[in-house]
Amino acid sequence: MIAKPFQDISLSRLGMGNMRLPVEGGKDGAPIDRARAQEIIDYAMSHGINYYDSAYVYHNGESEKFLGEALKKYPRDSYYLATKFLLFANADYKAVFEEQLQRLQTDHIDFYLLHAIFDNNCQAYLDSGCIEYFLEQKKAGRIRYLGFSSHSSPETLTKMADHHQWDFAQLQLNYFDWQYGTTAAEYKVLEDRHIPIMVMEPVRGGRLAQLSSEAEAMLKEAHPDWSMASWALRWVKRLPQVQVILSGMSTLEQIKDNVSTFAEPEDLSDADAEILLRAAEAFKKQVSVSCTACRYCCDGCPMEINIPAFLSVYNSYKTDGPWALNQMGGVDSVGKPVDCINCGACTEHCPQSINVPEIMAELARLVQQ
Known part of the structure; x- marks a missing residue:
């Protein structure tokens, strides 16, 4: 597993997201299948993944509890915990933080984030007092690094990024949104401020793991042994401001494929990146309609x-x-x-x-x- 320095520590380039853990019966909303999920965590730990991301609301609040149990058998200094405060799930940030420490069975959280900054809630976070409180917890050693996750416009992202010197930020970043959304501009905001980026949705919630037949044929011709998800992860890995790339892995097959992608430091070549963006264009054309809203x-x-x-x-x-x-x-x-x-x-x-x-x-x- 390749790693990258972060301040005074080293983080695996691949991080384990805990929003899409396997569930009993495979039905949405069902309880976490703890045996299968533990298998995935154990595989991750044994293959050098040391960054584990969760949130107060994932799996109806059970993700943090599971993670606390699953990692309990490992030395606390062998992994880093990341979790998040969602203002509109429970505005009592002091109580939420204490509950999260209990759920995760720890006395400190390594990477703590304000969760899901949007254009319509950014000011509420800034006015709530939570940032000042979390900065106090950082001084007290109960939070090691403080950041935020954003789904906002570049303008709102700029406003949040300029609040103070954040340790890191989390963005939805993938080659499709880079080409057809505002992701490139969002990346530039953080790059200009030297804020390391933790990446969420590098495979766009799994959508980029299965493309149209024409797009997949283009990629398979270039690298027959690469999965579609591997292409997406390799593209994100080449961006210099990116620190950790999160993947919500639900099966052993998924984590094995992803671990193999991060086994070597080799980045996607410029030629491969060009092929990938051409495949993205073919994919978009095949699955969408060309409405110009002429009415x-x-x-x-x-x-x-x-x-x-x-x-x-x-x-x-x-x-x-x-x-x-x-x-x-x-x-x-x-x-x-x-x-x-x-x-x-x-x-x-x-x-x-x-x-x-x-x-x-x-x-x-x-x-x-």
């Missing part, structure tokens, strides 16, 4: 469906996964996909010849599942 389709829709808005949700679903369907309820529209009567007026007026009725029918089925 020609809306004028003749008898059900008054805000078609471009729902097509945007559809594209998010195809690239981000099922959670994106939660955006459906926020679309400002008289008609919904289920109301589509398949008249075809939209497609007749679409410059891109998008088969809108077919997509509306698919969205309706997905919401009803």
Whole structure:
């Protein structure tokens, strides 16, 4: 396992995320399958992973408890614990911090984060008093390094990063969001301030572990023995500001593949990076529709469906996964996909010849599942 210096310690480049531990029966919301999860932790420890990330709310609060139990048999100085305070789960930051120490069965937390900074909650974190309290705990030795995780715009990220000299920050960072989102700008904000980056979602919640057939063929031709997830991890690893790359590993197969990716210090070559971004472009084209939001389709829709808005949700679903369907309820529209009567007026007026009725029918089925 390759490692990288961080202040006065050394951290494994691969970190163990504990948000997607195996669960009993494989059903969402089920209790953690502790036997299988312990196997994964033991494999991680035996292969040099020393960074373990959790949060107050992961697995309905059970992730921290499990981690405290799973790591209890190992010397406390052989691993580093990271966990997070989520203001809107419980605003009593003093009580939450004490509870987390108990759950994790420790007297200190190595890497402590403000959890999930968004544009609409950044100021609430800044005004809550929690930062000042956590800085006091850092002085007392109960927190070793203090940081935050961000899902915000570059502007809000800048505001948070400039609050004081943070030890680190956590970003969603992967090659797809780098090319099609604001991730490159977010990275630059932290790079300019010399803030080390812990990476979450390097495989985009698993979405980049399985691409379209054309995209996968491009990558397999270049490196037949690399998995799709390995490509994603190797791309992130080459960024100099990145410290630890987290992966929420749910199976032994996943952790074995990831450990092999981090066994050697070799980075993705520039030529390979170019191939990967071309594959990302092919993937995006194959799974999404090319709506330009011209709204020609809306004028003749008898059900008054805000078609471009729902097509945007559809594209998010195809690239981000099922959670994106939660955006459906926020679309400002008289008609919904289920109301589509398949008249075809939209497609007749679409410059891109998008088969809108077919997509509306698919969205309706997905919401009803």
